Amino acid sequence: xxxxxxxxxxxxxxxxxxxxxxxxxxxxxxxxxxxxxxxxxxxxxxxxxxxxxxxxxxxxxxxxxxxxxxxxxxxxxxxxxxxxxxxxxxxxxxxxxxxxxxxxxxxxxxxxxxxxxxxxxxxxxxxxxxxxxxxxxxxxxxxxxxxxxxxxxxxxxxxxxxxxxxxxxxxxxxxxxxxxxxxxxxxxxxxxxxxxxxxxxxxxxxxxxxxxxxxxxxxxxxxxxxxxxxxxxxxxxxxxxxxxxxxxxxxxxxxxxx
Amino acid sequence: xxxxxxxxxxxxxxxxxxxxxxxxxxxxxxxxxxxxxxxxxxxxxxxxxxxxxxxxxxxxxxxxxxxxxxxxxxxxxxxxxxxxxxxxxxxxxxxxxxxxxxxxxxxxxxxxxxxxxxxxxxxxxxxxxxxxxxxxxxxxxxxxxxxxxxxxxxxxxxxxxxxxxxxxxxxxxxxxxxxxxxxxxxxxxxxxxxxxxxxxxxxxxxxxxxxxxxxxxxxxxxxxxxxxxxxxxxxxxxxxxxxxxxxxxxxxxxxxxx
DNA sequence: CCTGGCCTCCCGGCCAGCGGAAGGAGGCTG
DNA sequence: CAGCCTCCTTCCGCTGGCCGGGAGGCCAGG
Numbered sequence: 377x378x379x380x381x382x383x384x385x386x387x388x389x390x391x392x393x394x395x396x397x398x399x400x401x402x403x404x405x406x407x408x409x410x411x412x413x414x415x416x417x418x419x420x421x422x423x424x425x426x427x428x429x430x431x432x433x434x435x436x437x438x439x440x441x442x443x444x445x446x447x448x449x450x451x452x453x454x455x456x457x458x459x460x461x462x463x464x465x466x467x468x469x470x471x472x473x474x475x476x477x478x479x480x481x482x483x484x485x486x487x488x489x490x491x492x493x494x495x496x497x498x499x500x501x502x503x504x505x506x507x508x509x510x511x512x513x514x515x516x517x518x519x520x521x522x523x524x525x526x527x528x529x530x531x532x533x534x535x536x537x538x539x540x541x542x543x544x545x546x547x548x549x550x551x552x553x554x555x556x557x558x559x560x561x562x563x564x565x566x567x568x569x570x571x572x573x574x575x576x577x578x579x580x581x582x583x584x585x586x587x588x589x590x591x592x593x594x595x596x597x598x599x600x601x602x603x604x605x606x607x608x609x610x611x612x613x614x615x616x617x618x619x620x621x622x623x624x625x626x627x628x629x630x631x632x633x634x
Numbered sequence: 635x636x637x638x639x640x641x642x643x644x645x646x647x648x649x650x651x652x653x654x655x656x657x658x659x660x661x662x663x664x665x666x667x668x669x670x671x672x673x674x675x676x677x678x679x680x681x682x683x684x685x686x687x688x689x690x691x692x693x694x695x696x697x698x699x700x701x702x703x704x705x706x707x708x709x710x711x712x713x714x715x716x717x718x719x720x721x722x723x724x725x726x727x728x729x730x731x732x733x734x735x736x737x738x739x740x741x742x743x744x745x746x747x748x749x750x751x752x753x754x755x756x757x758x759x760x761x762x763x764x765x766x767x768x769x770x771x772x773x774x775x776x777x778x779x780x781x782x783x784x785x786x787x788x789x790x791x792x793x794x795x796x797x798x799x800x801x802x803x804x805x806x807x808x809x810x811x812x813x814x815x816x817x818x819x820x821x822x823x824x825x826x827x828x829x830x831x832x833x834x835x836x837x838x839x840x841x842x843x844x845x846x847x848x849x850x851x852x853x854x855x856x857x858x859x860x861x862x863x864x865x866x867x868x869x870x871x872x873x874x875x876x877x878x879x880x881x882x883x884x885x886x887x888x889x890x891x892x
Numbered sequence: 893c894c895t896g897g898c899c900t901c902c903c904g905g906c907c908a909g910c911g912g913a914a915g916g917a918g919g920c921t922g
Numbered sequence: 923c924a925g926c927c928t929c930c931t932t933c934c935g936c937t938g939g940c941c942g943g944g945a946g947g948c949c950a951g952g
């Protein structure tokens with residue numbers, strides 16, 4: 377019997393987490409063997425862990441035998457600070473902007489070298505966009521991304537400028553030009569893009585400033601995406617600014633309250 | 635050394651899950667000792683598990699030392715079917731209803747003997763309501779709850795009627811009267827409440843029917859909450875019905891697509 | 893300076909978890 | 923309809939990873 381001989385130092389918890397980690401947005405529903413393979417766990421081990429995770433409610437087993445994320449993990453996820461603080465505070469303001477403009481409105485925060493989309497309001501008549509809540513998109517090719525990039529520490533800016541991906545034929549990838557854009561965003565207080573992430577859409581975005589004991593900081597970026605035939609893009613900047621200031625004020629209050 | 639002697643059969647995974655389970659909406663931020671106590675885990679064991687969970691990103695440790703749910707669990711939660719299928723399909727329709735009415739709109743599903751609030755659209759000018767995304771409220775005291783109750787199997791109805799909680803002085807708790815209301819909801823196709831869950835608000839709700847291979851079924855309930863001085867509550871029923879039918883159709887399509 | 897609360901780290905015994913392998917269920921093919 | 927394949931479930935004895943008491947550190951308050 378091989379026994380635990382080949383466990384290679386991975387702890388039980390690490391294996392259980394690896395099993396959970398097998399799920400992602402490209403694979404939200406998996407069979408036992410897929411999970412075993414994706415998590416690098418022997419079949420029978422995966423089977424046992426899945427039994428426990430399912431029993432607790434972290435996962436759910438469908439009638440067809442496949443596994444998916446369970447309600448209990450959904451619940452836990454709702455307790456994450458990004459959800460509990462940012463989203464709940466910001467949602468009504470995004471709604472205001474959407475009501476005034478009828479376009480797709482986004483709220484994103486920086487996570488490493490990506491923009492993490494935290495909230496989105498988009499009706500059925502809005503332009504189709506790639507971003508969803510939970511998506512991570514590059515900092516250099518979206519409106520909210522550029523705002524977050526302009527507010528990021530220098531080492532992040534340098535790392536992003538070193539290898540900007542080309543998303544469409546309009547994506548700006550020249551480091552010098554990106555550097556100029558970042559400076560411009562800092563000066564003007566808003567960012568704009570034209571078909572740099574997906575063809576047929578323009579975007580503008582502004583920072584959400586929050587007063588903290590340590591001084592003002594950019595906590596998020598608020599942006600709007602419109603079809604590319606629109607001419608009056610900059611008209612939206614004041615609308616976004618009003619909402620962003622409202623969000624910032626509420627966040628500062630929430631911070632003070634702890 | 636006590637060793638594993640007193641483990642009482644709880645598996646490692648069960649302990650790790652117990653640690654996660656220490657978090658809930660009333661306690662989204664916890665210290666090590668609180669977690670140890672709430673999860674019934676010895677301090678040093680909790681400490682070790684927290685280290686692993688934090689390392690993986692399931693939890694996050696704040697500068698002040700307390701733990702909270704991490705981004706990675708938030709991500710995973712977004713993959714739950716309730717989020718991925720229902721919410722994403724329904725969100726634009728809730729938005730439509732909100733735009734037309736400016737009131738707070740809810741989508742809920744039944745989970746056991748509770749109504750689980752899955753999505754909510756509410757501006758800043760809407761009436762304040764207790765429900766949040768992820769809340770569980772009683773089936774007998776809310777609009778969406780009554781709709782879900784009317785669609786529930788008999789044993790659930792009986793169980794709910796046996797011990798209805800009194801939420802406000804207007805809550806209907808007499809089993810006979812509740813039974814009559816359920817029959818009425820089934821006949822009329824909508825439910826209404828008047829200050830039964832929180833004072834100062836009325837609500838109406840309709841079922842979301844989905845065509846399935848096994849026949850039509852109520853997948854969710856769509857409801858709206860308005861301040862109690864409004865007189866034209868029933869005017870909203872057709873609005874909700876249009877949206878509910880739209881959601882049902884999209885869900886059936888999504889089902890077919892798998 | 894002491895006290896108390898809270899966190900971090902250490903260590904050796906022991907049992908819970910490990911995973912290969914056999915067997916079952918179901919579906920597709922020739 | 924037999925044969926084959928894929929996928930899932932269960933079994934079981936060995937062993938290495940987990941357990942948790944306790945020592946010690948850190949910090950705030952008295």
